[in-house]
Amino acid sequence: MESVRKRLAECSEEAQELYLNQSVPYLDGPPDPLLFYRDWIGPNKPCIIRNAFNHWPALSRWTLEYLRQKVGSKVISVAVTPNGYADAVNGDRFVMPEERQMSFSSVLDVIEGKVQRSGVFYVQKQCSNLLLELPELNDDLEPHISWMSSALGKLPDAVNFWLGEENAVTSMHKDHYENLYCVVSGEKHFILLPPTDRPFIPYGVYQPAVYRQRDNGEFEVMDQSDSEKVPWIPLDPLDPDLQLFPQYRRARPLHVTVKAGEMLFLPSLWFHHVRQSHGCIAVNFWYDMEYDIKYNYFQLLEALCDITASA
Numbered sequence: 001m002e003s004v005r006k007r008l009a010e011c012s013e014e015a016q017e018l019y020l021n022q023s024v025p026y027l028d029g030p031p032d033p034l035l036f037y038r039d040w041i042g043p044n045k046p047c048i049i050r051n052a053f054n055h056w057p058a059l060s061r062w063t064l065e066y067l068r069q070k071v072g073s074k075v076i077s078v079a080v081t082p083n084g085y086a087d088a089v090n091g092d093r094f095v096m097p098e099e100r101q102m103s104f105s106s107v108l109d110v111i112e113g114k115v116q117r118s119g120v121f122y123v124q125k126q127c128s129n130l131l132l133e134l135p136e137l138n139d140d141l142e143p144h145i146s147w148m149s150s151a152l153g154k155l156p157d158a159v160n161f162w163l164g165e166e167n168a169v170t171s172m173h174k175d176h177y178e179n180l181y182c183v184v185s186g187e188k189h190f191i192l193l194p195p196t197d198r199p200f201i202p203y204g205v206y207q208p209a210v211y212r213q214r215d216n217g218e219f220e221v222m223d224q225s226d227s228e229k230v231p232w233i234p235l236d237p238l239d240p241d242l243q244l245f246p247q248y249r250r251a252r253p254l255h256v257t258v259k260a261g262e263m264l265f266l267p268s269l270w271f272h273h274v275r276q277s278h279g280c281i282a283v284n285f286w287y288d289m290e291y292d293i294k295y296n297y298f299q300l301l302e303a304l305c306d307i308t309a310s311a
Ligand SMILES: O=C(O)CCC(=O)C(=O)O
Pocket: 162, 169, 170, 175, 179, 181, 188, 272, 274, 275, 284
């Protein structure tokens, strides 16, 4: 088993040497679809694209004041947690946020500090909430990114709207999507790790639970006893516990800040952890990944890591 572990670590190191970049490169404008497929989607490498959505009215229009006036009365789903961590490991639980229905203007009141509420608020429902919950904003942007849709031969599966407080954090995870993440105002801080770093990233299996705020303002953790256990990453890349997870020392996280007007291409299956400036507004496009040879390769890597971790 030790020799398998050693080979897995070598594969990861070879990927770093042979094709991965040491930082996230910038492109200066919207790329040609075929070239983008060849240079970034196929090799599964992230990049930041500047000047890709300068033409969206959202870039100049989307102030908190404008959003209040345009969609203030709409009721939207908001993730509320005691500590900013929605969908994250807390002790021996995988804890999801309280999903609260609130008017957009009450969320803005919290973000603008007009009312004091305990808990951390994050508009982050990932089910095309922009198209489904906030259609009034759709004239301010495009419903898909044309060169990406041409490159992949399909439309996005979801277009999501993100707005949250500074201490709202998205814990480290990966998705089966090619992700184009557009920051409209403020900035987002990503920590990215390639799928080939999987041998250095710990997983556990946790009982799912959900936060619920009591009338006195305190949060309790409610077990979802009839749900299956969830595999999740217990490590916080901002403060990794290297005593507990010594292998993480060998991982090569990339730290990248995506500024207003910039678009991050976050390839499928890359691990990511996300923070933001207070009141940052973003929109992202999730294109379902191709379940091709690349997927099979990373699945195999995943399986080998699980087997060696439990041996
Ligand atoms: O912006 C965030 O907080 C998380 C984004 C994310 O996890 C994603 O787009 O997959």
